[in-house]
Amino acid sequence: NQFTTFNMVAIKLISVSLAALLSCVGALNITTGALGNATIVSNNPPGVVYVATLPTTEFNNPNDPRGNIKGSVAATANPNGIGVSISVSFSNLPTSGGPFLYHIHDAPVPADGNCTSTLGHLDPFIRGETPACDATLPQTCQVGDLSGKHGKIEQEPFLATYSDDFATTSQGLGSFFGNRSFVIHFANKTRITCANFALSSTTTLPSNSNSSCAANSTTTSGAGSSTTPTTGTGAAQFTGAGAKTVASMTSLLGVAALALLL
Template sequence: MRVPSILAAFVTSGLVLVGAQSSTGLFGDAAVTRNNPIGEVYIATLPDSTITAVRGQVIATAAEDGTGVAFVVTFSGLPTSGGPFIYHVHDQPVPTSGNCTGTLAHLDPYIRGETSPCDATQLATCQVGDLSGKHGKINETTFIASYKDLYTSTVPTIGAFLGNRSIVIHYANKTRITCANFTASYVSPFVG
């Protein structure tokens, strides 16, 4: 009688472990990026549009010690309803048509997926591109933030590279509001 009970406990424990690991990607947790080229800067500037009043930019600079990326995020003109707003680095650049759905999914080199929300207390288990999940959603019509993200990169040869990708702002229901491509800036906006 004890064998089935022990087996049941083992199976249950196994299922709990599988469930607990659902926030970890298929390839494990995200790695801290190191050796980002110091002074490397990528800027995504939201386009002027007659469809939305949202404006702003995201500046991503290799951190001073080469570990992670420093972000400065400024958005204005966000709607007064439909939030909290979320924003992500997406896997593909914005197509020439400007259609934000062409940016495809979030930057997710560890194949975590979106099934369970990002836990901001366990950043390595979040999608690499889920900036608002890791660093805070937008609850106002104007948003300014600066932070260091240890899991994005300015090294073109790794999956966490953001330079050939885009930033997308979404309503809380995930509808895309606006988007912009990251482009290399050869002069750091923080110098001089």
């Protein structure tokens, strides 16, 4: 009788654990944008490069004696046409107020240099800024949220090269950024400076390393920066180590429950 009672209690505990685990899995299979998750762009035109270079005068504090942040964001299609390769280079960053954020914004910078006029982040799937982007599920983030998907600016100088599956250099798509801008923000989201993307005469990205900065350069890889599609349209999916962990836990709990029933 004691053994039977123990089995019943154990089975109940395992059932509760399985239900909780499955609810977590279900919670992650969500679509965050009103129009669904961001879709992978697979037909980006080869050899097309867009570059946005920061101006000499800072928007937030035009009289800053240190001058504006220096640098640029450049992007071109990956060799297989899936997503774009993005090269980022920033220096002369503010000495406080970080870590800094940067995003592709929906509208270009007007002639007067007013960064507020660039409107919000590039967001063709109508996701919104909250909740914050989960970098492990980049398809659920705003297309323009580069620092959310690939990392904030946390070092001086800041150099990074990564691939983004969801931005595009193909005109006519909502994720196209060639006629838009990017903005650098303080951690509190105040806009510091901004620049417009423009079609470059070159067909390759500028070098992202030099003798003084090479040691600090970073190359980002993973779910948010793979040139091989990890997700498609629709709900977010478990991929990589996280999926294996969930699958293993589920299998172990199932085996344990079956063993106690026998």
